[in-house]
Amino acid sequence: MTECSGPSMKCTIVGCAGKYEDKKIIQTARPAGRLVVIENVPAEVCSICGDILLAPDTVRRMEEIVREAREPDRMAPVYEYARW
Helix, strand or coil: CECCCCCEEEHHHHHHHHHHEEEEEEEECCCCCCCCCEEEEEEEEECCCCEEEEHHHHHHHHHHHHHHCCCCCCCCCCCHHCCC
């Protein structure tokens, strides 16, 4: 992920002709071995390759959410790929 720098910007990945579009994504983190999933994160996503740009304020807010470690909004099952 790279820092967000404006809507409708050409993709920064060499050789990709896509443009960034405003979207909401799901972001994951693994602080201290915990799996944290954050939904509805505002991002710019390349229309072709899927590269993701996040604004600095968005990154700071996600870091704050992870640091707070409050009770999650809901729980979800997690599956190990190697076990299937």
